[in-house]
Amino acid sequence: MTDALLEVSDLAVHFNAKAGARGGSGVVKAVDGLDFSIGHGETVGVVGESGCGKSTTGLAIQGLVKATSGSIMLDGVDLTKLKSRQVRAARRRTQMVFQDPTSSLNMRMTVGQIVAEPLLVHETLPKAQHRERVAELLGLVGMPESALDRYPHEFSGGQRQRIGIARALAVEPDLIICDEPTAALDVSIRAQVLNLFRELQRKRDLSYLFISHDLSAVHHISDRILVMYLGRPMELASRDTVYNDPQHPYTVALMSAVPIPDPDVERNRKHVLLQGDVPSPLNPPSGCVFRTRCPLAQDVCATEKPEFRDVGTNGEKHMVACHFAQPGMADLVAAKAAQ
Amino acid sequence: MSTTPPLTTGAEPATQTPLGVKPIFEVDDLQVEFRTSAGVAKAVNHVGFSVAPGECLAIVGESGSGKTATLLAALRLLPTPPSRTTGGRVLVDGVDLFSLSRKELRDVLGRDISMVFQDSLSAFNPILTIGRQISEGVRRHRGLSKKAARALSIEMLERVGVPDPQQRVDQYPHQLSGGMRQRAMIAMALAGEPKVLIADEPTTALDVTVQAQILELVRSFQDLSIVWVSHDLGVVAGLADRVAVMYAGSIIEQGPVRDIFHDARHPYTRALLGSVPRLRDPERGDLVSIPGLPPSLVDLPPGCPFYARCGVREDRCLSRMPELVDVAPRHQAACFVAADEARTA
Numbered sequence: 001m002t003d004a005l006l007e008v009s010d011l012a013v014h015f016n017a018k019a020g021a022r023g024g025s026g027v028v029k030a031v032d033g034l035d036f037s038i039g040h041g042e043t044v045g046v047v048g049e050s051g052c053g054k055s056t057t058g059l060a061i062q063g064l065v066k067a068t069s070g071s072i073m074l075d076g077v078d079l080t081k082l083k084s085r086q087v088r089a090a091r092r093r094t095q096m097v098f099q100d101p102t103s104s105l106n107m108r109m110t111v112g113q114i115v116a117e118p119l120l121v122h123e124t125l126p127k128a129q130h131r132e133r134v135a136e137l138l139g140l141v142g143m144p145e146s147a148l149d150r151y152p153h154e155f156s157g158g159q160r161q162r163i164g165i166a167r168a169l170a171v172e173p174d175l176i177i178c179d180e181p182t183a184a185l186d187v188s189i190r191a192q193v194l195n196l197f198r199e200l201q202r203k204r205d206l207s208y209l210f211i212s213h214d215l216s217a218v219h220h221i222s223d224r225i226l227v228m229y230l231g232r233p234m235e236l237a238s239r240d241t242v243y244n245d246p247q248h249p250y251t252v253a254l255m256s257a258v259p260i261p262d263p264d265v266e267r268n269r270k271h272v273l274l275q276g277d278v279p280s281p282l283n284p285p286s287g288c289v290f291r292t293r294c295p296l297a298q299d300v301c302a303t304e305k306p307e308f309r310d311v312g313t314n315g316e317k318h319m320v321a322c323h324f325a326q327p328g329m330a331d332l333v334a335a336k337a338a339q
Numbered sequence: 340m341s342t343t344p345p346l347t348t349g350a351e352p353a354t355q356t357p358l359g360v361k362p363i364f365e366v367d368d369l370q371v372e373f374r375t376s377a378g379v380a381k382a383v384n385h386v387g388f389s390v391a392p393g394e395c396l397a398i399v400g401e402s403g404s405g406k407t408a409t410l411l412a413a414l415r416l417l418p419t420p421p422s423r424t425t426g427g428r429v430l431v432d433g434v435d436l437f438s439l440s441r442k443e444l445r446d447v448l449g450r451d452i453s454m455v456f457q458d459s460l461s462a463f464n465p466i467l468t469i470g471r472q473i474s475e476g477v478r479r480h481r482g483l484s485k486k487a488a489r490a491l492s493i494e495m496l497e498r499v500g501v502p503d504p505q506q507r508v509d510q511y512p513h514q515l516s517g518g519m520r521q522r523a524m525i526a527m528a529l530a531g532e533p534k535v536l537i538a539d540e541p542t543t544a545l546d547v548t549v550q551a552q553i554l555e556l557v558r559s560f561q562d563l564s565i566v567w568v569s570h571d572l573g574v575v576a577g578l579a580d581r582v583a584v585m586y587a588g589s590i591i592e593q594g595p596v597r598d599i600f601h602d603a604r605h606p607y608t609r610a611l612l613g614s615v616p617r618l619r620d621p622e623r624g625d626l627v628s629i630p631g632l633p634p635s636l637v638d639l640p641p642g643c644p645f646y647a648r649c650g651v652r653e654d655r656c657l658s659r660m661p662e663l664v665d666v667a668p669r670h671q672a673a674c675f676v677a678a679d680e681a682r683t684a
Binding site for chain 2: 050216217219256258261264267271276
């Protein structure tokens with residue numbers, strides 16, 4: 001993995017939780033022991049339920065929350081150990097696209113000002129050329145040049161998301177961190193935005209970290225998929241392996257829960273239902289964090305933390321954190337759940 | 340206790356549903372407008388559908404297509420102004436909701452027909468316990484004592500799969516997780532043994548694993564008549580018997596779930612289905628995206644509202660809104676082109 005653009009090793013992001021109305025205080029391990037990499041021009045999808053740490057991972061890479069330990073290497077530079085003077089230059093290489101295009105665009109600025117702001121901050125271009133560059137960026141995301149002097153509220157949700165993407169592209173980043181970029185969009189508009197992401201990737205050799213709870217969108221856009229649960233990595237493999245031959249029981253349950261838009265398929269498949277909710281991150285289960293909802297849990301799962309290990313065959317890297325990882329896990333879990 | 344609605348005898352089939360039984364819930368030619376600063380928005384335009392006992396009808400469509408407005412207006416839950424219901428009829432088991440007094444309406448809502456919403460946190464009163472809120476309806480509608488209502492609340496919570504119902508019944512809404520609160524809302528809606536359950540995107544805010552639990556729960560109430568509003572075609576595929584597709588305030592296609600998914604006739608329905616990324620697709624080409632945006636409801640064109648975005652449009656589509664016509668048994672579409680195709684097929 002020497003050609004990786006981004007290499008995250010043993011990343012941890014911990015928050016101190018103060019005692020609140022719901023009681024309990026201590027350390028929330030929002031992300032713990034996370035390892036993954038993103039290659040040049042590659043898209044890595046991150047999936048998991050609310051609170052699994054997928055957004056925190058994105059924020060840590062962008063430097064918007066501080067990593068507690070571990071390293072985030074971007075082209076050989078550790079982003080967690082930057083001197084303040086180097087921070088800005090490094091930030092230029094990663095940009096974010098957020099979920100809610102309404103709150104992530106300043107409504108008092110024109111579209112032209114919004115898209116030009118990264119250019120001002122990073123001083124990559126003489127100011128006289130900004131307008132021309134912004135028009136070019138808007139064209140790239142399929143917006144008319146006339147949008148320049150208009151305000152965000154004059155546009156629909158899908159168009160605002162395009163403006164957010166144009167802003168992210170302004171300083172020519174290598175990596176775009178997309179945090180639920182299509183969650184607020186309708187199906188037909190979501191398709192437009194997903195198509196745009198892929199078109200931009202082809203044109204610009206961009207890498208994406210695509211964070212979403214929408215598993216079908218992640219599957220569509222990703223080369224590899226990272227599955228997270230309670231801040232820990234569960235499984236990481238190519239998108240087809242994750243969908244067709246998952247070796248972690250949680251991945252199996254997650255995939256099984258995604259409804260398939262075909263009545264003949266959807267009504268005849270067996271759903272693996274997980275019991276209950278995700279445990280409190282303040283008091284995660286010992287050993288394997290998934291064991292309290294796992295249909296295969298044994299005594300060893302409570303005492304020993306499973307290693308995030310490579311079970312891949314014929315050259316493909318396939319990382320799984322489960323004591324019982326094995327091919328054909330989907331059938332095993334389905335049989336167990338049926339009992 | 341059973342939440343099974345009484346089976347209709349079918350003795351006097353006044354209106355026939357496609358199944359040949361008397362519908363339990365019927366909306367007929369409903370029209371709703373909203374007064375906005377930009378003008379009058381025609382949010383619901385001549386919408387009609389019916390639900391047979393034990394049937395699940397899904398209403399799908401994108402934001403602003405009028406799904407929620409239709410249901411809220413049908414149950415007279417929309418504030419007037421800004422909304423105004425300008426026409427139509429809504430029958431619940433033969434009773435016309437629009438002819439009832441406010442007091443009579445309150446007796447029907449929660450007893451014969453109840454509703455669950457997307458956001459369970461705002462659907463509950465934050466300063467009353469879950470048990471108190473479930474009890475309120477059954478005490479009013481079924482005349483239960485305080486004690487009996489509490490016992491029923493616990494039973495209902497248990498039935499929808501809330502763990503430790505004895506403790507949960509005395510907790511406040513914020514103390515429950517999102518999935519559990521959604522279950523509690525379903526318990527509240529079903530406690531009065533309604534004939535019809537109206538569900539407006541009840542799983543949209545939930546994680547897929549919790550959504551799967553809720554869908555399994557809803558499927559277990561087999562005799563319940565359900566109107567399920569969703570933009571998630573996967574959920575609809577797994578739940579609905581029939582599907583109605585809305586666009587710009589009108590139903591543009593409706594039919595049995597298999598027909599809609601495998602043999603859609605309206606160009607909008609086809610495009611909508613094509614725009615969903617599918618897990619089973621081995622090859623990932625570009626998704627079908629529908630160019631442009633839905634028309635403004637304040638300024639609806641005289642013809643087909645999908646005209647501007649349609650791939651098979653013709654000049655005649657501009658003349659007037661095509662009405663829903665049969666394109667297959669029990670399957671209607673509002674499209675001139677689809678109607679011609681059906682005639683010549």
